Amino acid sequence: MPAPIAIPGLDEFLNDQPFISIQPSNGNSLLLEGDFQFCAEHEGHPQINDTYNLQISIPQEFPRRVPTVSEIGGRIPRVNDFHVNGNGTLCLGSRIRLMARLQAEPTVHGFSKTCIVPYLYAMSLKLTHGQDFIFGELRHGIDGELDDYKELLGLKRNNQVVPALLCLLKKKRLANKMPCPCGCKKRLGKCDFNVAVRKFRNVLPKAWLREVVTGKR
Ligand SMILES: [Zn+2]
Known part of the structure; x- marks a missing residue:
């Protein structure tokens, strides 16, 4: 288990979440477990105070790798409609979206605020008010991921995504000097698309991009 002190934002997170504690773990990740409390609101929707019993696994490579979160209290039905993955982890969003949010605020506290709370807020609205998932239906599987990359990068077709990631x-x-992935038939350096490339080049870790491109995790 890595020394907890090496994980950015962990103290702040544990101060905010008095019912969550560090659990023994024999793997390479730090395990946090307990009642996760939050209070959130979103325009046009009610304020929600709620608690979920969570297990959060912070990988050793954090923040260059996204933590996984499971709900162990049994409140969230383990089916696709409720955005739970086959292995029981919560489907907080596509990898590129989570990674972009995490790199914008690369701490445990930041991950909690920008990735866990919005998901649980939408979940509580769905469970208690029957409200459809308010942040849009998250997409599942490879096609869903490609759609997300396409949208974030501002591309038109799925087959432009991998060439863009290679750039x-x-x-x-x-x-x-490479052909621009946007389909303009110019070199990337001559196309406005290089603005999007510049933006994401500094945000997404290279090792992680390589895994996405090769399909290895
Ligand atoms: Zn172009």
């Missing part, structure tokens, strides 16, 4: 993996000077 992100190259150094700027080399990427600018």
Whole structure:
């Protein structure tokens, strides 16, 4: 188990969540478990105070890798409609969205605020008010991920996504010489699309991008 002190934002998170504690773990991740409390609201929807019994696994490579979260209290039905993955972890969003949020605030506290709370807020609205998942139906599987990358990068077709990710993996000077993934038939350096590439090049960790491109996790 890594020394807890090495994990950014852990103290702040544990201060905010007095009923969550560090659990013994024999793997390479830090295990946090207990009642996760939050209070949140979103325009046009009621304020919600709620609690879920969660298990949060913080990987050793955090924040270059996204934590996984499971609900162990049995409140969330383990079916696709409720955005729970086959292995019981919560489907908090596509990998690219979670990674972009995490890199914007790369701490446990930030992950909790930008990835866990919005999901649980939408879940509580769904469970207690029958409200459809308010942040849009999260997409599942590879096609869903590709759609998400496409949207975030501002591309039109799924088959442009991998070439765009390959541009992100190259150094700027080399990427600018590659054919632009947007379909403009220019070099990337001559197209406005390089603005999107520049934005994500500094946000998404290279090792992680490589895994996405090769399909290995
Ligand atoms: Zn272009």
